[in-house]
Amino acid sequence: MILDFPADAPLIRLHPDDNVAVARAALDPAAAAGLPLDFSVRDRIAQGHKMALTAIAPGEPVVKYGQVIGVASRPIARGEHVHTQNLAMADFALEHAFCAGARPTDFVPEAQRATFLGFPRPDGRAGTRNYLAVISSVNCSATVAKAVAARFAGRRGLDAFPNVDGIIPLTHGGGCAINTEAEGYLYLTRVLAGYAVHPNVGAVLMIGLGCETNQIHLLLKRHGLVEGDALRSLTIQGTGGTRASIAAGVAAVEAMLPALDAVRRVPCPAAHLTLALECGGSDGYSGISANPALGHAADLLVRNGGTAVLAETPEIYGAEHLLTRRAATPAVAEKLLARIDWWRDYAARGRAELNNNPSFGNKAGGLTTILEKSLGAVAKGGGTRLNAVYEYAEPITERGFVFMDTPGYDPVAVTGQVAGGCNVVAFTTGRGSVSGFKPAPTLKLATNSAMFARMSEDMDIDCGTIVDGRETVAEVGERIFRAVLDTASGRPSLSETFDYGDNEFVPWQVGAVM
Incomplete structure (x- = not known):
């Protein structure tokens, strides 16, 4: 990801190939001075929404993150707001280069690896709560x-x-x-x-x-x-x-x-931490701030011997090629694609489709197509190799970065991850999700500082500092990693402070109820 406009510029471009940029703050045609490009803003563009950097003809791809997120459904002028009125979903053939980006993990030397205070269990695992x-x-x-x-x-x-x-x-x-x-x-x-x-x-x-x-x-x-x-x-x-x-x-x-x-807390290696990576109530900043920062934290956990679990198969749809490229083996990549195929069949049985638009709140926050949402969601998985793919609620036995097949519906997804063994949850949100997920402590990561301030009793970490240039992705990722260790050691998350999290246990109901 490249933030190639200055920190004080009103636009963020994420990749040199992008023909859209994201508004750091609301842009108005009457007050467009200071833009780093020589043209005017044509429409009022809300915070987190996209603006065209070039003219885009009907049927031409719209590019964000250096990836196609859809096609122009009508002519789009430079400086125009790009959203549901002129950006449509389209099918694209994805290029899968199995395992091409899978590199050996750069582990922290064992004597220097992070630890936390956990509850030892008879099966050799350690809990973060009791x-x-x-x-x-x-x-x-x-x-x-x-x-x-x-x-x-x-x-x-x-x-x-x-x-x-x-x-x-x-x-x-x-x-x-x-x-x-x-x-x-x-x-x-x-x-x-x-x-x-x-x-x-x-x-x-x-x-x-x-x-x-x-x-x-x-x-x-x-x-x-x-x-x-x-x-x-x-x-x-x-x-x-x-x-x-x-x-x-x-x-x-x-x-x-x-x-x-x-049972008492004792020092435990970070290898006993299994972190659920989740996002919900996303916005246009999710793939810019909180998600990549969480991905950096996930990489740190993996380098310290722990496990990070990405999920929500419908919300990696269109970005699965980025994961198969990182697969440890071709069999892991094939299993991921097999789950995508299962979802195509499952959606068809329910008279639905995977090419769905994001939710109402996602759209209001600036996300237009499932491709755009998926490309931002995958960033939570960091950059280490993908070691395993699990079906819903299967016990997670492989360490490192892994994937679990779940729906995109947050309570059902996290229920599966926790059932698999996740003992901490990191939940990114741009609109303000407030789930708690007992028995796993849950950290809420705000994608933007305005929402963090507005919902300060529910948001644990402000990642909006990336958007306004106060911190880098790596700096916020380090903060998240330290917060995970502190929370695992017993520091209450905000949802725990208020004793929230009793109602998010939602097993996935699949199939006929007779």
């Missing part, structure tokens, strides 16, 4: 699961257990009327099992109704889990109804708390 999770196997047991957790809300009854971060209910809308051989059932059980063994969860109570398709004993057997002192279950029908089950659930939680509290 929660007890109350998991419902089916929607029919969600009320009881929430009621059990509510008995401990606001840390009621937890004063004697200072090392326990809280009791969290993990409830959902599925669990029955599904085919046990279908993708939807596999995804759901992967998610529930992934959270049950998550490094940030030290004890688990599973609650079922009793007659549901998603039987707890079958779920545990399928994923190799065994009940014991830190993993207990009950069914409402077997226990004698809702009130009896709530009482039994509270008793089970209380019995598990002493052992959970006995």
Whole structure:
């Protein structure tokens, strides 16, 4: 990425081949003095939106990041606002140079690698938090699961257990009327099992109704889990109804708390960190500031032995060639393209298409096509080689930079990443997303300083300093990396300060509900 206009210039051009630039601040035709090009602004151009640097004829490509983001749907004059009124989506043949950009990782010498204070787990992993999770196997047991957790809300009854971060209910809308051989059932059980063994969860109570398709004993057997002192279950029908089950659930939680509290934070290598890379409520600055800065932080984590997990397959669509170029092996590249093909089929089955426009908020923030959004989103993945591609909620076992196939819908995507083992989340946003994602602490990264100031109670890091030239991408990336380490060591994110994040557990429901 090249910011080749001066820091005080009103436009940002990201690559020498670009025929559009991004407005640093709102531009008005009546006050266009100081532009680094010899022409006038023809339209009012909002902050973060695009302006044409050259005349573009109908059907000609519009280029940003040095990549095609669409074609002109009508003549575009120099200085004109480029957006939905004159920029259209188009199909382009992508050139895949498998593994051409995959280079060995420049690891930090082991003795100098970063560390954090984490909770060691029996399986050799380390948590950044120490929660007890109350998991419902089916929607029919969600009320009881929430009621059990509510008995401990606001840390009621937890004063004697200072090392326990809280009791969290993990409830959902599925669990029955599904085919046990279908993708939807596999995804759901992967998610529930992934959270049950998550490094940030030290004890688990599973609650079922009793007659549901998603039987707890079958779920545990399928994923190799065994009940014991830190993993207990009950069914409402077997226990004698809702009130009896709530009482039994509270008793089970209380019995598990002493052992959970006995775990202490100890120094752990950064190799135990698995960072979810997510963006939502994006704007025209996402691919300029927060996303590349997070990519730099991801590279630092990988160089220190950790893992960074990119996701949201529909939001890498059109930019997948940048990832296959970095694939460690041709098989990794092929697996990524196979997931893209799956999505084409999935979208067709739902009478949708991957060539969709960004959301209302994305458009308002300056993003016009999915190609433009995807090119900015991929920047979160930094520049290290792509070591593996995982299906939704699969356990992440490969270290380094990896990809997980998820929808672009933020709560569903992050639920899959956390189920896979992500124990910290970094979430970039230009419009102001406010999700929390317990049990994984979540850092919110603002793409622009105006929104950061407006939503200062929700945004952890201001990346808008890149836009106005106060910091470089590398400098902000270093800040993000240090914030990840501090958060992993126990410093609360802002969402944790307000105890947010209970409602973002959303497993992906795929397939027929009968």
